[in-house]
Amino acid sequence: xxxxxxxxxxxxxxxxxxxxxxxxxxxxxxxxxxxxxxxxxxxxxxxxxxxxxxxxxxxxxxxxxxxxxxxxxxxxxxxxxxxxxxxxxxxxxxxxxxxxxxxxxxxxxxxxxxxxxxxxxxxxxxxxxxxxxxxxxxxxxxxxxxxxxxxxxxxxxxxxxxxxxxxxxxxxxxxxxxxxxxxxxxxxxxxxxxxxxxxxxxxxxxxxxxxxxxxxxxxxxxxxxxxxxxxxxxxxxxxxxxxxxxxxxxxxxxxxxxxxxxxxxxx
Numbered sequence: 001x002x003x004x005x006x007x008x009x010x011x012x013x014x015x016x017x018x019x020x021x022x023x024x025x026x027x028x029x030x031x032x033x034x035x036x037x038x039x040x041x042x043x044x045x046x047x048x049x050x051x052x053x054x055x056x057x058x059x060x061x062x063x064x065x066x067x068x069x070x071x072x073x074x075x076x077x078x079x080x081x082x083x084x085x086x087x088x089x090x091x092x093x094x095x096x097x098x099x100x101x102x103x104x105x106x107x108x109x110x111x112x113x114x115x116x117x118x119x120x121x122x123x124x125x126x127x128x129x130x131x132x133x134x135x136x137x138x139x140x141x142x143x144x145x146x147x148x149x150x151x152x153x154x155x156x157x158x159x160x161x162x163x164x165x166x167x168x169x170x171x172x173x174x175x176x177x178x179x180x181x182x183x184x185x186x187x188x189x190x191x192x193x194x195x196x197x198x199x200x201x202x203x204x205x206x207x208x209x210x211x212x213x214x215x216x217x218x219x220x221x222x223x224x225x226x227x228x229x230x231x232x233x234x235x236x237x238x239x240x241x242x243x244x245x246x247x248x249x250x251x252x253x254x255x256x257x258x259x260x261x262x263x264x265x266x267x
Contacts, residue, residue, distance in 0.1 A: 003077055004087045006070050012090075012098035015067070019101055020151070030206035031213050032151040040105075067106050074103075075122050081129020093143035096134045097152050103127035104159045117244040124162050131159035135171075141178055148203035153179060154221055161228040164237045169229040176225055180218045187211060227262055240264075 022039050023029065079087065090096045104127035107119045140146050140156040147153060157179075160172030186200075186207040193204055207214040231238055239253035240263035249257070257263070 003073060003079065003084070006073055007088045007099070007102075009092075009095060011070065012095045012102075015098040015101050015106075016094060018067075019105075023151070026202070027206045027210070029149040029151045030203050031210050031217055033213065036151060067102065068110050070102065071107055071110060071123070074126070075118060079126075081126050081133070084126055085130065085133055093139050093146045094152070096130070096137075096139050097146065097155060099130050100127055100134070100155055100159065103130060104162065105155065114244050116241075117246075120241055120245060124159065127159040128163050128168065131156055135175065140175070141182075144197045144199040147182065148197075148199040150179065150183075150203075150217060157221075157225070161225055164232060166229075166232050166236075169225070169232055172225050173222075173229065176218075176222050180222065183207060183214050183218050187214070228264075231262060 019040075020029070023032070023036055028036055074084070088095075088099060090099055103123050107123040108116075111117075111119050134140060134156055140153050145152065146156070157172050157175045160168045160175065163169075186204050189204060193201055196204070235250075235253055235256070237247075239249060239257055239261070241247070242249045242253065
């Protein structure tokens with residue numbers, strides 16, 4: 001299966017359609033609420049099944065998503081991040097987003113337990129390579145449709161959280177701090193910006209009307225990043241990954257896990 005044929009613009013759009021189909025309104029693209037986060041982070045077996053390719057969409061009852069076959073094709077190809085980007089050549093900002101969702105998020109719902117090894121050894125390195133390239137190209141902080149729609153932007157930073165490379169966690173924190181500054185800049189403006197692009201104007205409207213939710217979103221993202229980073233600083237790795245990766249768990253790691261240490265709902 002040729003990856004450049006599989007990962008075409010129509011397929012990448014289908015990822016976004018699937019990922020955001022539950023959002024009730026465009027304001028949730030700026031400040032996603034509990035409904036959005038519950039499906040993404042606590043969707044359970046039903047969401048896992050949907051990501052695997054057996055989700056029947058409300059509007060497309062006879063169509064199936066093709067995420068798992070695409071992941072299998074990527075895995076079988078053995079490409080690294082640079083090769084994958086040369087094949088896909090994402091040009092539109094939202095296509096970068098789709099690629100990150102495909103590599104960083106959907107595998108976490110497709111492969112659990114012992115099968116999650118492929119998440120950590122194959123898809124996470126690919127997702128990180130794509131995220132680094134996207135940040136270097138300025139996609140999440142210069143493309144208006146990404147920068148001012150935080151339900152898009154935040155996904156660019158999760159590959160930095162998922163790596164066990166401590167330096168990447170520093171970068172993750174810097175990116176979230178940039179997002180926080182953008183939210184504060186919107187809150188500081190007391191009149192609707194007239195010369196801004198449509199995405200920034202809409203973001204201003206939503207953030208001004210939902211100040212508490214906007215600040216809560218930033219706090220939650222920073223807190224989540226800090227919790228990931230704290231584990232890397234303590235152990236140099238994520239202990240909950242030891243079993244699928246065939247690593248020996250140290251006594252301190254065992255104590256951490258048995259005392260309720262963060263596993264970020266990995267199972």
